[in-house]
Amino acid sequence: METVTTISALRQRLGPHRRASRDIGFVPTMGYLHQGHMSLVERSRAENDVTVVSIFVNPLQFGKNEDLDRYPRDLPRDSMMLELAGVDFLFAPRVEDMYPRPMETVVDVPKLGSELEGEARPGHFAGVATVVTKLLNIVQPHAAYFGEKDYQQVAVIRRMVEDLALPVRVVPVPTVREADGLACSSRNVYLSEQERAAAVIVPKALEEAARLRALGFTDPAEMERSLSAFIAAEPLATPEVVAVRHPDTLMPLSTLDGPFLVLLYVRVGKTKLLDNRVIGNAAARGREAA
Numbered sequence: 001m002e003t004v005t006t007i008s009a010l011r012q013r014l015g016p017h018r019r020a021s022r023d024i025g026f027v028p029t030m031g032y033l034h035q036g037h038m039s040l041v042e043r044s045r046a047e048n049d050v051t052v053v054s055i056f057v058n059p060l061q062f063g064k065n066e067d068l069d070r071y072p073r074d075l076p077r078d079s080m081m082l083e084l085a086g087v088d089f090l091f092a093p094r095v096e097d098m099y100p101r102p103m104e105t106v107v108d109v110p111k112l113g114s115e116l117e118g119e120a121r122p123g124h125f126a127g128v129a130t131v132v133t134k135l136l137n138i139v140q141p142h143a144a145y146f147g148e149k150d151y152q153q154v155a156v157i158r159r160m161v162e163d164l165a166l167p168v169r170v171v172p173v174p175t176v177r178e179a180d181g182l183a184c185s186s187r188n189v190y191l192s193e194q195e196r197a198a199a200v201i202v203p204k205a206l207e208e209a210a211r212l213r214a215l216g217f218t219d220p221a222e223m224e225r226s227l228s229a230f231i232a233a234e235p236l237a238t239p240e241v242v243a244v245r246h247p248d249t250l251m252p253l254s255t256l257d258g259p260f261l262v263l264l265y266v267r268v269g270k271t272k273l274l275d276n277r278v279i280g281n282a283a284a285r286g287r288e289a290a
């Protein structure tokens, strides 16, 4: 594996692969890697000749009072994991490599990006869309891999790629979970032992949604109220977003008689955890990874 830190060096190193018509797969990350990230890497390696992984904690997508400064980082460990996994290139730019001047240009998907997690984190999805556009322009991959744990992020990126006719295939990858069901996430490291035990309320609430639907719940507002109460019964957990939406458009639904998305953004202590599940759709249920 070769580690590259500048845009020009990466372009130069990828040139021969592009000229040889090799398929390039790209996995953008913010590092502090876990099994979720590694499943994106495995998928990219299975589908492409060359895999590029980026590690960049993007300041544009963090609000003023968020955790940019304390976001977990461990480049030597990440680098070893990627090397062992057979990754070809690690792109690990510094902030000044990515943004030599303050960015004037913004890519925004304002409607999709301003609700749900976007309402709780104003400006977040514009920061994501802007950096992902820039990374896609730098790497110019055939396919880019994103985790379904960040469901709204996938929706925003798909829409952006469609609207701007970006020449890349967006591949969503199922959520990888810990043994007790908690979705793997770099921010899980913030949780104290007590909070880690409490965090299981998040995947349990997704199970509860499936149970309530099987019991005959079809009113979205009633489902949201019940799930909020279910989560709030855990003293260390505060539900920030509990939303039942259309799985493709993310629009509110009038009834739950077809497939629906349950999207959760839950604070446990000071840590915000994201999770989701599509219910009522055999194909989507089958997509959940172990």
Ligand SMILES: Nc1ncnc2c1ncn2[C@@H]1O[C@H](COP(=O)(O)OP(=O)(O)OP(=O)(O)O)[C@@H](O)[C@H]1O
Binding pocket: 028, 029, 030, 031, 035, 036, 037, 039, 040, 145, 146, 147, 148, 149, 150, 173, 174, 175, 176, 177, 183, 184, 185, 186, 187, 188
């Ligand atoms: N559990 C998971 N399963 C599959 N993909 C995941 C998982 N967690 C993260 N990803 C994906 O990995 C990519 C990089 O994500 P990122 O580096 O932000 O990790 P993260 O664990 O989501 O971090 P955070 O705790 O900051 O949300 C994203 O496409 C994200 O959706």
Ligand SMILES: CC(C)(CO)[C@@H](O)C(=O)[O-]
Binding pocket: 028, 029, 030, 056, 058, 061, 128, 131, 132, 150, 153
């Ligand atoms: C896609 C991404 C790498 C952009 O910074 C980030 O939002 C993430 O890690 O999900």
Ligand code: BAL
Binding pocket: 030, 061, 150
């Ligand atoms: N996993 C999405 C990146 C973020 O929370 O900023």
